[in-house]
Amino acid sequence: MRSYLLLLLFVMAGLVVAFAPLPVQPIMPQERTFRIEARQFAYSPSEIEVNPGDRVTIQLVSTDVVHGLYIDGYGISVEADPGQSATLTFIANKSGSFRVRCNVTCGAMHPFMIGKFTVGTNDWFYRSMGLAMLGVVSIFPLSSFLTQRKKKEERSGAGD
Amino acid sequence: MSRIELTGNPFVKSALKNRWPQLAVFIVMLAGYLFAILAGLVGTQVGSHNFSIVFVWIAWWAILILVAVPFFGRGWCAVCPIPLPGEWLQRGAVLHPPRKKPKWFNLRWPRAFRNIWLQNISFLLLALFSSVLLTTPNITGIVLAGMLFAAIGLSTVFERRAFCRYLCPVGGFIGLYSQTAPVELRIKDKQVCATCEGKPCYNGSANGYGCPWDVFPGGLTKNTYCGLCMECIRTCPHDNIAVNLRPFSADLARPSTRMDEAFKAFIMLGSAMIYAGVLLGPWGALKDAAYNVGTSAWFIYAAVFLGVIFVIMPSLFALCISRFENLNAFKKRFATLSTSLIPLGLMFWVAFSLSFVLTNATYIFASLSDPLGFGWNLFGTANVTWQPMLTSILAPGQTLALVGGLIWSARTAQKAANEAKTSFIPVIVYCFITTLVMLWLLL
Numbered sequence: 001m002r003s004y005l006l007l008l009l010f011v012m013a014g015l016v017v018a019f020a021p022l023p024v025q026p027i028m029p030q031e032r033t034f035r036i037e038a039r040q041f042a043y044s045p046s047e048i049e050v051n052p053g054d055r056v057t058i059q060l061v062s063t064d065v066v067h068g069l070y071i072d073g074y075g076i077s078v079e080a081d082p083g084q085s086a087t088l089t090f091i092a093n094k095s096g097s098f099r100v101r102c103n104v105t106c107g108a109m110h111p112f113m114i115g116k117f118t119v120g121t122n123d124w125f126y127r128s129m130g131l132a133m134l135g136v137v138s139i140f141p142l143s144s145f146l147t148q149r150k151k152k153e154e155r156s157g158a159g160d
Numbered sequence: 161m162s163r164i165e166l167t168g169n170p171f172v173k174s175a176l177k178n179r180w181p182q183l184a185v186f187i188v189m190l191a192g193y194l195f196a197i198l199a200g201l202v203g204t205q206v207g208s209h210n211f212s213i214v215f216v217w218i219a220w221w222a223i224l225i226l227v228a229v230p231f232f233g234r235g236w237c238a239v240c241p242i243p244l245p246g247e248w249l250q251r252g253a254v255l256h257p258p259r260k261k262p263k264w265f266n267l268r269w270p271r272a273f274r275n276i277w278l279q280n281i282s283f284l285l286l287a288l289f290s291s292v293l294l295t296t297p298n299i300t301g302i303v304l305a306g307m308l309f310a311a312i313g314l315s316t317v318f319e320r321r322a323f324c325r326y327l328c329p330v331g332g333f334i335g336l337y338s339q340t341a342p343v344e345l346r347i348k349d350k351q352v353c354a355t356c357e358g359k360p361c362y363n364g365s366a367n368g369y370g371c372p373w374d375v376f377p378g379g380l381t382k383n384t385y386c387g388l389c390m391e392c393i394r395t396c397p398h399d400n401i402a403v404n405l406r407p408f409s410a411d412l413a414r415p416s417t418r419m420d421e422a423f424k425a426f427i428m429l430g431s432a433m434i435y436a437g438v439l440l441g442p443w444g445a446l447k448d449a450a451y452n453v454g455t456s457a458w459f460i461y462a463a464v465f466l467g468v469i470f471v472i473m474p475s476l477f478a479l480c481i482s483r484f485e486n487l488n489a490f491k492k493r494f495a496t497l498s499t500s501l502i503p504l505g506l507m508f509w510v511a512f513s514l515s516f517v518l519t520n521a522t523y524i525f526a527s528l529s530d531p532l533g534f535g536w537n538l539f540g541t542a543n544v545t546w547q548p549m550l551t552s553i554l555a556p557g558q559t560l561a562l563v564g565g566l567i568w569s570a571r572t573a574q575k576a577a578n579e580a581k582t583s584f585i586p587v588i589v590y591c592f593i594t595t596l597v598m599l600w601l602l603l
Contacts, residue, residue, distance in 0.1 A: 018556075041451070042444020072551045096555075097603060099440075101519065103546055105208055108295040109451050111520050116442040125603040128559040132595050135563045136588055139570040146571075153162075 003148060006141035010134060017130040022123060029053035029091075036060050038067035038080065041109035043100065047116040054092045054119075061085040068103035071117055077103050097122040163404040166343075167393070176390045176403065179255050182239070190241035193304065195531070200301020204533025208546075210297040211531035214523045216304070217294050222517040224334075225509050233338030237331060238388040242307055243324050246315030247372065257369055265317045269326055269374070275420040279332030280427055284469070286329050287431050288462050291438070291450040321372040324387060336424045337506045338383040339411035340568075344404050345377070345386050345393075352400045353378030361392035361401070368394035377401060382411035384421070409568065415499035415576045422495040423474070429501050429594065430469035432508035436601040440515055473594075477501075480586035496580040500573035500587050507565025508598055511558040515602065519548045558602050566595045 032054045037044045038061065050056050060069050062080040069088065070077040073096065078088035100115035167173045175181055192215070200212035207213040228236045248254050252262035286293060286303065293299050311323035324331050347353050353361075361377045364370035371377065373387045377396075380386055393401045416422070438446045438461075449457035474494075481497055482490070522544055529542035536542065569591045570584075577584035 039444075041447050043442070044444065046442035046444060070548075072548055072554075099519075100442075101548070105206055108207055109291065109447055111208060111295070111516075112291075112439045112447055114440060114442055122603065124555050124559070125599060128563070128599045128603060129596060131559060131563045132566055132592060132599065135567045136570060136592050139567060139574070139588070142567065143571060143574055 003141045003144040007138070007145050010138040010141060014131055014134055014138075017134060018127055024052075024120075027051045027053070029055065031055050031057070032092075033057040033059065035085075036069065036115075037063055038069065038102065038113075039063045040065065040107045041102070041113040043069070043113070043115040045115075047118070049118045050092045052092060052095050052120045055089065056092050057087060057089045059085050059087050065106050066104050067106050067113070069115075070101045070103035071098055072101065073098040079104055092119045095120040096124055163344075163406045165348075165402045165404050167401070167403045172403075173393075177394055179394075182390065183255065185239045186241060186244055189239055190244055193241040193308070197301045197304045197308070199532050200297040200299075200304065202532065203297055205297055206533055207295045207297055208520070208523050209527060209530065209533040211527050212297045212300045212304070213295065214520075214527035215531075216300060218517060218520050219524050222513060222521070224330075225513045226517070229334055229337045229341065230506065230510070231341060232343050232388075233341030233383045234334055234386060234388045235341075235343070236334060237324065238390070240324075242328070243311045243315070243321050243372075245308065246312035246323070247321065249312065250315040250319075251369060257364060257366060264315075266319045267317055269318050269322050273326055275418070276326070276332050276335070276424055277420045278327050279329060280420065280424055282327055282329040283332055283427060283431075284466070288465060289453060290435070291447070292453055294439075295451075320370070320374045321387070325373055325385065332424055333428050335384040336421065336428065336502060340409040340503055340506055341383060342406055342408050342410075343388075344383055344406050344410070345388055345390075346380055346402060346404060347378055348400050348402050350378065352398045356398060356400075360395040360397060365395050365397070367397075368392075370395075381414060382416075384411070384416075409503060409572060412499055412502060412572050413575055415496040415579055417492045417495045419491060419495055422498040423470075425498045425501040425505055426473050426477070427469050429505040429508060430473050432505065432512050433594070433598055433601065434465055434468060436508075436512050436598060440512070441601060477587075477590055480590045481582065483582075493580045493582060497573065497576050497582070497587050499576045500569050500584075500591065503568035503572055504565045504591050504595065507561045507568065510565075511561040511598065511602055514557050514561065515554060518550050518554055520546075521549050522547050555603055559599070562595050562598055562602075566591055 030051065032050050034045070034048050034056070036048075036058055058069065058078065060067070060078050060080040062082050062084065064082060066079060066081055068077055068079040073094055074090065076088065076090055078086045080086040097116060097118045100117050102110055102113035106113065167176065196212040196216055199210055203210045203212065224236055250262070250264055252258045252260070289299075293303060307328070310327065314322040314327065353359075356378075358365070359376065359378075360367070360370070362370050368391050371392060372389055373385055375385050377386075377392045393403075437443070438450050446461070449455075449461040452458050477498065478494060481493065485493075523546065525541040525544040529539045530536045570588045573584040573587040573591065577587065
């Protein structure tokens with residue numbers, strides 16, 4: 001019974017680590033402009049970071065074939081022809097880390113042409129680290145719980 | 161939870177004993193496989209619009225790693241079309257055993273290679289070229305055809321399914337991870353097997369063939385080498401074979417002490433991490449190195465790949481668990497404890513594949529209507545635009561898989577360490593660190 005309660009406590013703690021709101025330091029939104037060069041099969045720079053609320057302008061320049069830039073989570077995209085540039089402007093109103101992908105078939109490795117767009121801190125990564133740590137610690141009550149259950153099953157089996 | 165005998169249900173049992181349902185699935189699979197070869201060789205070379213890439217590396221891979229292996233173990237091997245033409249040739253029959261067997265060489269597989277080292281090597285060979293293989297239809301077509309012809313060739317020289325058992329690059333890791341699956345094929349009563357005359361499950365009879373996987377079912381203690389072909393259910397004269405539902409990872413309670421299987425665990429764990437970095441990471445130079453086969457950058461990539469898998473990861477693990485003892489005892493402990501990496505490795509692959517599959521799943525609809533990229537629109541879905549699916553649940557799903565895998569591995573480590581009479585803490589520390597690296601790569 002005690003290990004059962006302890007296990008329940010770990011599940012609750014896991015939910016807190018995963019979903020508890022974190023304090024946010026207010027930062028004045030800014031205008032941010034990035035020039036991103038796209039080539040087969042990479043973006044340069046491949047990682048960009050902004051603050052929540054920033055007005056972001058991405059100028060996509062393709063240096064070889066037609067490329068696109070799609071931002072997961074935001075669902076917005078832009079396409080640039082070879083040698084041309086195209087612009088995408090939006091407000092970074094969702095925090096976290098998002099993959100940036102080419103959305104125009106541009107060659108063999110096209111499905112893996114990926115970049116990273118981070119708004120604020122990558123909270124989910126830190127929360128996941130916390131969950132992993134909690135998971136490791138939870139193994140002690142979990143194994144005690146499973147051992148108790150097994151013994152109970154064996155006892156009831158012997159009783160039959 | 162104790163075991164539930166699925167074959168206790170007369171409908172399930174007759175469906176498994178009857179050869180026709182399996183043959184029907186085989187024919188569909190073989191047709192799909194041959195079409196994938198054809199599409200790879202004659203279809204468009206734009207991978208995301210070619211059936212061979214989309215259906216093999218997105219659709220099949222998703223089903224295999226997210227459903228078939230975790231829940232059915234070697235369930236895929238039960239319907240895999242690769243060994244079929246060779247096996248039909250070897251048997252001289254498609255269904256029931258013929259009266260007269262064809263005269264092939266029928267040799268025993270060489271003793272020195274009766275392990276999974278060749279499967280480890282064949283997997284790594286494909287893994288090193290995977291950036292090209294996963295994206296280039298004609299290479300996929302050639303590799304698929306190569307596997308089919310290798311299976312046919314080996315069937316004419318060696319007895320049983322030598323290709324599946326000793327060479328298949330996919331079969332090796334399916335076998336490793338099938339130990340975690342909640343399905344097993346086992347005998348009901350050991351005594352019945354011990355007194356059974358002629359052992360038809362292994363040697364064959366008029367009712368069916370001897371085990372194609374070269375396994376005596378009476379001695380089965382884990383899923384690794386049982387291909388779930390159901391032949392022994394057909395041949396057993398005593399109705400002593402059962403397919404059971406059981407708790408997850410039941411086989412891992414008895415850890416293996418084989419080094420080939422231990423290294424398979426490192427190969428799979430390391431490959432998942434490298435793929436996550438190279439294919440899903442934002443580093444263009446890594447992608448260039450992995451894709452441009454034959455260049456100096458690729459040779460460096462290959463050396464790093466092999467170094468991580470064969471040197472760095474096993475050495476760190478050895479360092480974690482090291483203590484003063486003789487080499488043989490250490491090797492045994494190393495292999496026993498590496499069993500703990502099996503659930504973690506499976507979950508690494510689940511987390512990696514979730515991202516890959518959900519992002520590219522919409523290609524399946526387009527490819528269904530225009531499998532060769534010839535401009536067809538068979539089902540009206542050829543122009544479905546690319547759109548990543550369920551991106552909002554991707555990161556939580558990956559965390560759930562990785563943290564779940566970590567807990568699962570930690571629990572396995574406790575049991576393995578108990579068996580090896582050592583502490584499980586260093587193994588958990590190793591699993592924890594690798595999980596953090598994988599989280600960093602994926603999130």
